[in-house]
Amino acid sequence: MESFTDPVKAVSTCVKKPFNLIVTEYELDSMNGLQMIGILQGVIPTLRSIMLTNCNDEIVEIQSIECGVDQFLSKQKSLDVIVTYIENALARDLREQAMLSNSVMSEEEGLVIDTKKREVYKNDQIVDVTKKEYDLLHLFLNNKGVALSRETIAEELWTTEIETIDLRVIDGHINRLRTKLDLYCINAIRGFGYKWNEQ
Incomplete structure (x- = not known):
């Protein structure tokens, strides 16, 4: 697991060392979280993603769904709830990989x-x-x-x-x-x- 404050660095690192899951905020500096996920999905098509946001704009939520974001969560949710979503996303990824291999x-x-x-x-x-x-x-x-x-x-x-x-x-x-x-x-x-x- 790695964390980044700079989305550009996050993208460059993920390109070199692919990850299974990315958790990002929507509100970032040089690009928004949806743009970053879109770039990464072009490199890692199987990437799972969770978007955290304070934004209540339904258009952003719809765009996230259309982009293939797995979960669109409010930052107001407790850490325990967010961790549970992360664990479920990773477990689902493992199940799908196991199924595809057999x-x-x-x-x-x-x-x-x-x-x-x-x-x-x-x-x-x-x-x-x-x-x-x-x-x-x-x-x-x-x-x-x-x-x-x-x-x-x-x-x-x-x-x-x-x-x-x-x-x-x-x-x-x-x-x-x-x-x-x-x-x-x-x-x-x-x-x-x-x-x-x-x-």
């Missing part, structure tokens, strides 16, 4: 699979899926743009002999998965199988 995703569909926990998230909300639905989704996300035959899907996800599987069962699982997660990227290939297509 995940496959589709930005087009707003999907993230946490492969370590075997959990599926749609637009940041956890969705309850069956084991087979999870395995299907994982297979598609690991093979984006690849045409997968029903036989290939069966080989990957079913342990029994392919000859004993009614391949229409695969269609049923995929249709339920589409409905449950409101998916549009799973395209059927007539007489063959399916492809995850985000184009």
